[in-house]
Amino acid sequence: MASHIGVVPPPMTPAKGNEPKTAEKIDYLNLPCPIPYEEIHREALMSLKPELFEGMRFDFTKGLNQKFSLSHSVFMGPMEVPSQASETIKIPTAHYEFGANFLDPKLMLFGRILTDGRLNARVKCDLTDNLILKANSQLTSEPHMSHGMVNFDYKGKDFRIQFQLGNGALFGASYIQSVTPHLSLGSEVFWAGQHRKSGIGLAARYNTDKMVATGQVASTGMVALSYVQKVSEKVSLASDFMYNYMSRDVTASFGYDYVLRQCRLRGKIDSNGCTAAFLEERLNMGLNFILSAEIDHWKKDYKFGFGLTVGE
Amino acid sequence: MATRVALKANGKKGSKTSEERSTVKCLKEWSTWMMKKAKVITHYGFIPLVIIIGVNLKRKPTLSQLLTPF
Numbered sequence: 001m002a003s004h005i006g007v008v009p010p011p012m013t014p015a016k017g018n019e020p021k022t023a024e025k026i027d028y029l030n031l032p033c034p035i036p037y038e039e040i041h042r043e044a045l046m047s048l049k050p051e052l053f054e055g056m057r058f059d060f061t062k063g064l065n066q067k068f069s070l071s072h073s074v075f076m077g078p079m080e081v082p083s084q085a086s087e088t089i090k091i092p093t094a095h096y097e098f099g100a101n102f103l104d105p106k107l108m109l110f111g112r113i114l115t116d117g118r119l120n121a122r123v124k125c126d127l128t129d130n131l132i133l134k135a136n137s138q139l140t141s142e143p144h145m146s147h148g149m150v151n152f153d154y155k156g157k158d159f160r161i162q163f164q165l166g167n168g169a170l171f172g173a174s175y176i177q178s179v180t181p182h183l184s185l186g187s188e189v190f191w192a193g194q195h196r197k198s199g200i201g202l203a204a205r206y207n208t209d210k211m212v213a214t215g216q217v218a219s220t221g222m223v224a225l226s227y228v229q230k231v232s233e234k235v236s237l238a239s240d241f242m243y244n245y246m247s248r249d250v251t252a253s254f255g256y257d258y259v260l261r262q263c264r265l266r267g268k269i270d271s272n273g274c275t276a277a278f279l280e281e282r283l284n285m286g287l288n289f290i291l292s293a294e295i296d297h298w299k300k301d302y303k304f305g306f307g308l309t310v311g312e
Numbered sequence: 313m314a315t316r317v318a319l320k321a322n323g324k325k326g327s328k329t330s331e332e333r334s335t336v337k338c339l340k341e342w343s344t345w346m347m348k349k350a351k352v353i354t355h356y357g358f359i360p361l362v363i364i365i366g367v368n369l370k371r372k373p374t375l376s377q378l379l380t381p382f
Binding site: 100121 | 351355358362365366367378
């Protein structure tokens with residue numbers, strides 16, 4: 001017995017040396033849950049595609065309750081109309097939008113109605129702990145211009161599955177799986193009955209604490225790669241490369257995102273000769289001032305916008 | 313005789329397919345009518361639904377709070 005006790009302590013010191021090695025060993029049965037498939041480019045989109053606008057925007061959100069709030073929004077400015085000519089056609093418009101939001105941990109209802117009768121509604125309901133139902137629709141008074149889509153998301157231990165049903169016989173499904181603690185791979189399939197199109201896509205995402213790299217390929221001809229590096233707590237840099245091998249269209253962009261105490265500044269420059277910047281300045285508690293600028297040197301299209309957001 | 317039998321067989325096939333076609337048409341028409349009605353109901357009723365759900369909570373907001381923008 002004494003000999004056994006004598007033998008046990010010496011192995012303790014080599015075990016301490018082995019501890020950092022065992023911490024690095026990957027437990028393949030205990031991987032984290034991956035990001036949803038449609039949010040795979042989330043960090044890159046947040047930095048490179050802010051909500052740029054042209055004109056004046058005023059948003060007021062009034063919270064009536066802990067869960068319920070109403071919002072009033074006014075917009076005045078030129079809206080772009082898609083045209084075949086090389087020049088962009090802009091029509092000055094002004095509209096008022098009324099909205100109601102209900103936020104519960106299990107149910108979220110979001111509705112916005114415009115003065116021209118368009119309704120934008122979103123519903124998100126947690127049916128069980130792992131199953132989420134989402135519905136999204138844009139309804140108009142004009143016939144055949146309304147869209148609706150319903151999603152069912154199932155969250156497994158280290159995977160996510162999503163089914164999508166839309167109007168116009170649109171069916172989609174996507175699956176994403178964590179392969180290592182940093183890498184997740186996913187794929188999606190969709191079938192659009194009305195446009196007689198179907199497609200399959202693959203995506204991969206590698207993220208650490210400091211960087212996120214994603215790649216996506218689709219049978220519609222799109223190849224999208226992005227890389228976001230978090231340089232510090234306040235600064236992150238992002239770059240994006242999009243290539244369409246059917247239409248031979250290439251776009252590369254590079255942007256920055258500064259999250260400072262009183263403001264958030266995002267800027268980007270494009271290979272199409274387009275530079276944009278978006279500033280959100282916090283003037284006071286609940287009062288935000290927004291400036292947006294987008295300059296397209298190639299098409300000679302200059303867009304400047306300003307706005308004010310009141311409320312949480 | 314053979315031609316008569318052949319004609320009869322064609323007649324039977326025609327009636328079966330016409331029945332199937334009418335039931336499928338009926339279903340399609342009924343589902344399109346339902347979707348149209350559902351669209352109109354959602355268009356007019358979604359925002360009032362959200363407001364009713366929001367107002368029927370524990371801390372009820374008053375009508376004046378609902379109407380004024382302050």
